Amino acid sequence: MTWYNTSWKQRQAVAIDATGTADATVASRDTEFGIPADWDLFWDNIRSDFFDVVVADPNGNLLNFSRKAGANYANRVLILEVDGYATKGQSVVQIYVYFQNPDQGSDLAVATTMSNVLDGSIELSRPNAFLVRQPILRSPSSVPQTAFVKTSTDEIDVYFAVDNLLNDRAVKYNNRLLYEGIDYVNIFALNAAGANDTGRYTESATAFINGFVRVRAKGGSSGSDYALVCRFVTTETQQIDIRCLIQVRDQLPSS
Numbered sequence: 001m002t003w004y005n006t007s008w009k010q011r012q013a014v015a016i017d018a019t020g021t022a023d024a025t026v027a028s029r030d031t032e033f034g035i036p037a038d039w040d041l042f043w044d045n046i047r048s049d050f051f052d053v054v055v056a057d058p059n060g061n062l063l064n065f066s067r068k069a070g071a072n073y074a075n076r077v078l079i080l081e082v083d084g085y086a087t088k089g090q091s092v093v094q095i096y097v098y099f100q101n102p103d104q105g106s107d108l109a110v111a112t113t114m115s116n117v118l119d120g121s122i123e124l125s126r127p128n129a130f131l132v133r134q135p136i137l138r139s140p141s142s143v144p145q146t147a148f149v150k151t152s153t154d155e156i157d158v159y160f161a162v163d164n165l166l167n168d169r170a171v172k173y174n175n176r177l178l179y180e181g182i183d184y185v186n187i188f189a190l191n192a193a194g195a196n197d198t199g200r201y202t203e204s205a206t207a208f209i210n211g212f213v214r215v216r217a218k219g220g221s222s223g224s225d226y227a228l229v230c231r232f233v234t235t236e237t238q239q240i241d242i243r244c245l246i247q248v249r250d251q252l253p254s255s
Contacts, residue, residue: 013208021089033120123207127159220248
């Protein structure tokens with residue numbers, strides 16, 4: 001993994017929702033995502049012709065992308081189309097949009113042919129209340145060490161910190177020490193027997209925030225516990241689980 005190009009100053013993770021594909025194979029798939037109109041950091045730092053807005057994979061390779069018809073700098077409208085990216089099915093896949101290169105005088109967008117388009121999204125939130133950090137030295141405890149209590153009707157966003165689990169370069173490349181990144185993510189909700197219950201999370205709502213993965217937890221019967229699992233596979237093929245305990249308690253009066 002590395003930065004796409006030293007001339008580009010900023011980047012933001014994009015989550016591709018491939019959770020609804022027919023199989024879990026890696027295949028060439030098309031996706032599109034919009035740039036939020038309320039993202040001032042982006043709109044205040046790009047060229048009005050969009051020439052400095054590009055899309056790359058986690059290894060810093062430029063992808064085939066185009067701007068969907070209707071792009072308008074003044075009105076803050078921009079949808080990017082990515083043609084034929086090798087996407088892991090039944091997963092949430094990470095790519096990046098790079099921006100802020102005022103000297104980029106040519107257009108790197110290409111003609112794209114889109115079909116069976118997957119949705120992508122950019123998340124602008126930051127971690128707050130429900131935060132899980134996996135220490136490098138994992139506890140030998142048989143249950144997750146971080147626990148959150150919710151009601152059976154609550155739907156909560158849990159943020160899993162991932163940056164401290166990714167390897168850095170020994171020496172800079174493209175002025176960055178970036179080496180390893182997230183390729184894709186899968187979510188699970190496991191009971192004491194290790195059985196997964198898809199009714200306890202919304203995998204398609206998974207999002208990437210720099211250094212974190214946001215996971216939507218829901219459901220469960222009052223009095224039950226489950227392990228919410230964020231499993232990510234890296235560009236160096238590591239597979240790492242980060243887990244927390246969700247305790248479902250409706251906390252009603254005793255009488």
